[in-house]
Amino acid sequence: MSTDFTNPTLSSRSLAKTLQHYARYTLGNSGEKLSPREYFDATSLAIREQMIDGMARTEEHHSRTGAKRLYYLSMEFLMGRALGNSLYNLGLLDICRDTLAGMGVDLEEIRAVEPDAALGNGGLGRLAACFLDSLASLGYAGYGYGLLYEFGLFRQDLRNGRQVEKPDHWLAHGSPWLIERPEEACIVPIYGRIEHAVDGDGNYNPMWLDWQVLIGVPSDLPVPGYGGACVNYLRLYSARSSQDFDMKIFNDGDYLHAVEQKISSETISKILYPSDTRLSGKELRLLQEYFLAACSLRDVFRRYRKAHGDNELDKFPARIAIQLNDTHPAITVAELMRIFVDEEQLEWDKAWSLTQATLGYTNHTLMPEALEKWSVPLFERVLPRHLQIIYEINRRFLDLVANRWPGDFARQMRMSVIEECEPKQVRMAHLAIVGSHSVNGVAKLHSDLVTTDLVPDFYALWPEKFNNKTNGVTPRRWLLKANPGLAGLISSTIGSGWITDLDQLRNLEPYADDSSFRKSFIDVKTANKLLLAENIWSSNRLRVDPGALFDVQVKRMHEYKRQLLNVLHIISLYLSIVEDGRDLAAPRVFLFAGKAAPGYWTAKQVIRLICCVADKINNDSRVKGQIKIAFLPDYRVSLAEKIIPAADLSEQISTAGMEASGTGNMKLSMNGALTIGTMDGANIEIMEEVGRENIYIFGLLTAEVVEMHRRGYNPRDFYERSERVRRVMDVIGSGMFSPGEPDLFAWVRNSLLDNPDHYFHLADLDSYAEVQAVVANDFAQPDMWTRKAILNVARIGKFSSDRTIREYARDIWSME
Amino acid sequence: MQFEEQQQQGVLVVRPLEKSLDATNIQEFREYMVGRVQAGNHLIAFDLAEVEFIDSSGLGGIISVLKSVGEDGNVALFGVDDNVRSLFKLTRTDRIFPILPSIGGALLALVKN
Numbered sequence: 001m002s003t004d005f006t007n008p009t010l011s012s013r014s015l016a017k018t019l020q021h022y023a024r025y026t027l028g029n030s031g032e033k034l035s036p037r038e039y040f041d042a043t044s045l046a047i048r049e050q051m052i053d054g055m056a057r058t059e060e061h062h063s064r065t066g067a068k069r070l071y072y073l074s075m076e077f078l079m080g081r082a083l084g085n086s087l088y089n090l091g092l093l094d095i096c097r098d099t100l101a102g103m104g105v106d107l108e109e110i111r112a113v114e115p116d117a118a119l120g121n122g123g124l125g126r127l128a129a130c131f132l133d134s135l136a137s138l139g140y141a142g143y144g145y146g147l148l149y150e151f152g153l154f155r156q157d158l159r160n161g162r163q164v165e166k167p168d169h170w171l172a173h174g175s176p177w178l179i180e181r182p183e184e185a186c187i188v189p190i191y192g193r194i195e196h197a198v199d200g201d202g203n204y205n206p207m208w209l210d211w212q213v214l215i216g217v218p219s220d221l222p223v224p225g226y227g228g229a230c231v232n233y234l235r236l237y238s239a240r241s242s243q244d245f246d247m248k249i250f251n252d253g254d255y256l257h258a259v260e261q262k263i264s265s266e267t268i269s270k271i272l273y274p275s276d277t278r279l280s281g282k283e284l285r286l287l288q289e290y291f292l293a294a295c296s297l298r299d300v301f302r303r304y305r306k307a308h309g310d311n312e313l314d315k316f317p318a319r320i321a322i323q324l325n326d327t328h329p330a331i332t333v334a335e336l337m338r339i340f341v342d343e344e345q346l347e348w349d350k351a352w353s354l355t356q357a358t359l360g361y362t363n364h365t366l367m368p369e370a371l372e373k374w375s376v377p378l379f380e381r382v383l384p385r386h387l388q389i390i391y392e393i394n395r396r397f398l399d400l401v402a403n404r405w406p407g408d409f410a411r412q413m414r415m416s417v418i419e420e421c422e423p424k425q426v427r428m429a430h431l432a433i434v435g436s437h438s439v440n441g442v443a444k445l446h447s448d449l450v451t452t453d454l455v456p457d458f459y460a461l462w463p464e465k466f467n468n469k470t471n472g473v474t475p476r477r478w479l480l481k482a483n484p485g486l487a488g489l490i491s492s493t494i495g496s497g498w499i500t501d502l503d504q505l506r507n508l509e510p511y512a513d514d515s516s517f518r519k520s521f522i523d524v525k526t527a528n529k530l531l532l533a534e535n536i537w538s539s540n541r542l543r544v545d546p547g548a549l550f551d552v553q554v555k556r557m558h559e560y561k562r563q564l565l566n567v568l569h570i571i572s573l574y575l576s577i578v579e580d581g582r583d584l585a586a587p588r589v590f591l592f593a594g595k596a597a598p599g600y601w602t603a604k605q606v607i608r609l610i611c612c613v614a615d616k617i618n619n620d621s622r623v624k625g626q627i628k629i630a631f632l633p634d635y636r637v638s639l640a641e642k643i644i645p646a647a648d649l650s651e652q653i654s655t656a657g658m659e660a661s662g663t664g665n666m667k668l669s670m671n672g673a674l675t676i677g678t679m680d681g682a683n684i685e686i687m688e689e690v691g692r693e694n695i696y697i698f699g700l701l702t703a704e705v706v707e708m709h710r711r712g713y714n715p716r717d718f719y720e721r722s723e724r725v726r727r728v729m730d731v732i733g734s735g736m737f738s739p740g741e742p743d744l745f746a747w748v749r750n751s752l753l754d755n756p757d758h759y760f761h762l763a764d765l766d767s768y769a770e771v772q773a774v775v776a777n778d779f780a781q782p783d784m785w786t787r788k789a790i791l792n793v794a795r796i797g798k799f800s801s802d803r804t805i806r807e808y809a810r811d812i813w814s815m816e
Numbered sequence: 817m818q819f820e821e822q823q824q825q826g827v828l829v830v831r832p833l834e835k836s837l838d839a840t841n842i843q844e845f846r847e848y849m850v851g852r853v854q855a856g857n858h859l860i861a862f863d864l865a866e867v868e869f870i871d872s873s874g875l876g877g878i879i880s881v882l883k884s885v886g887e888d889g890n891v892a893l894f895g896v897d898d899n900v901r902s903l904f905k906l907t908r909t910d911r912i913f914p915i916l917p918s919i920g921g922a923l924l925a926l927v928k929n
Contacts, residue, residue, distance in 0.1 A: 200912065207879075207912070342907075342908050
């Protein structure tokens, strides 16, 4: 498979020469046989040259055309591996493969050496990575700003079905992609106190004194767009201690204490917090978030001044847009105000209008535990000046609310940026909403729920701020690169225009009725399944039949995503085979992968349950191999790229109203998997696109969930009413899957049956199982199944992140 | 810590000969300046041309001089490097004493008032 365009600027000969140059003069290998890692480093450095030239050309172009700049601030960028993606986007895949082959080396082996850049937990971080690819591929001056975590998301090992977390020291061998820019380091003050003084004119002048200093050192990761014409960057900051920071302690002779202080300040960018929904309110996390906001804004202003001089702040929002990826960077609102008011000495009202016009905020979740709050005492200790500014923002905001709804004190309490509890809390979502001109959700349903359920008061005040931007994924990584077989088949059938215009996949529709195309489509899928089967053998020592239905649930482990519902269904199938003597319509391989936050007991127990159920069923001869179950360890971008192209069925079974959007659902459908899902997140829009007949929908609707919750959900009703529910729950409680520890999974019964389970597992089990039976029957009819799968691919164009980015650019960033 | 100083138009011009004004040397700075203020110098211009870094202790040291010169006195700064200036702006301490590009401007600001 080629990349469908070839970069003419590089010959195989010159690439070989450059590669050898780096091997000798950068890696210091003067003639020994290079190890795969050395080949990876030398190849990447050689390819990076192309990107550095591209970055310079791009910057020159953006400067010359006066392009508006978009800064995408995110605590997470789940980038995955860079080499393959860069080769595809730069059109250098074939040349690189040939060059290495000429040296007796297989490019695929070299690509496998690269550690994933796992600087994110899940959907939010991967969305940011897809957005960077689209920004560059569409030629926008759009840049990512994040933290250079020394340790990315933990590596997951499974020991006897238990998740064991190991540190992900992804930079242990350095990264050939990162370009450190020490000359652009910046100073970030933290802690300290406010001295209430007056200035020379007798005005109140709060001075921020007695702070400590962090140094933010940026490193750039080049982001090449498809075609290589535009190469943007992702700028990642490391925290360093100031050389002068601890001089006094050094001077006092306490060398060890001084070094401890130095290490302590450098911990700020040491590790990614490993939870996608639960944040612990820790001081270090607040410091990380502020560090990102402060470093990013210093750089934004530095670049702005360089381009426009000192006196052009009126035009700031016309030239700059800043998007806040969730509330994590929401402190940007206060930091931008601080810069405008304190450093640039603008009047408050002017500063506020510039701030609001510059910032946009994307909400990613309705889960209350994921809405960040910081205790006021902590905030005041870490960022005293920012707390003052937040209080002033809030005072003026509450005046506005009081004017709009005179006497409605309850509403003021609800809307306040400060929650009046003990201790008081700063509500970061409110700060982000108040300080931004745009607030968007990430799928239609989610955006509606933001306005009706999450922050209806804010919607009533500012309906014009609220909008939807349904997520998307980049087809370069998730189809072209991850599934070269399918990409090749598509390009040879309808041309390669789809790579940058995914709507062109519509041209595949007629081929759904073409038997020879269907056969080719099946051949590609089977080849992908064979590759994954090898992977499953290698990681899990489990043989699976590539002819079976590959039923895939890959995502973070969370109760609302309901991996447990999937397990309940598997158990009911198992019982129907071994107790009722019913064979399945088609054999199935159930594949799970995903990490649980280290402190999330239930999610870790679900992993354990899956592994125990797998152990029992995989080894029960009565099943006759009709069911195989595997939990693939250490889910990450590079593993997703192997699983997704091989999937037949995509499990998107969250409780309705709880998944903001999902993006795995898009990737899987794009790769020809059919979806079984609830009416949740972007599933609904996928259904609208691919057609109700080409997706398997089940379960309660959001309104029904709400109503059931309101009336009081009693899972016992479902237990009494449904034989399936009863059998499955009784079996789990019996200790069948943990004979050595019969009570090991007693919590499942307790959680789903004896308590009003917030995720409504038992309420949805029958509906889920019934639709799964339809799935099995359809899969047993390959022509029908394949036709549906092809139509999924053909109609998935909407879910390109190129479409999403165009909408952000048009509606929020005013870049078109 | 070493200083250069001169009197011009009734203003004491002090140039700290250090690259950094921080916790390691600010006590010496304070003691030196207490002596100069007690000797009757209430209009003081700091020439920070040599100073490349200033931390919060250094900033505190300069503020303490301003506080000690009393109602009739004043402090001005000149020769301030961009990085150092950004810290004065960041902390809003640039609003309590004039920061000027040259000695001439500093003298004018002090003498005028």
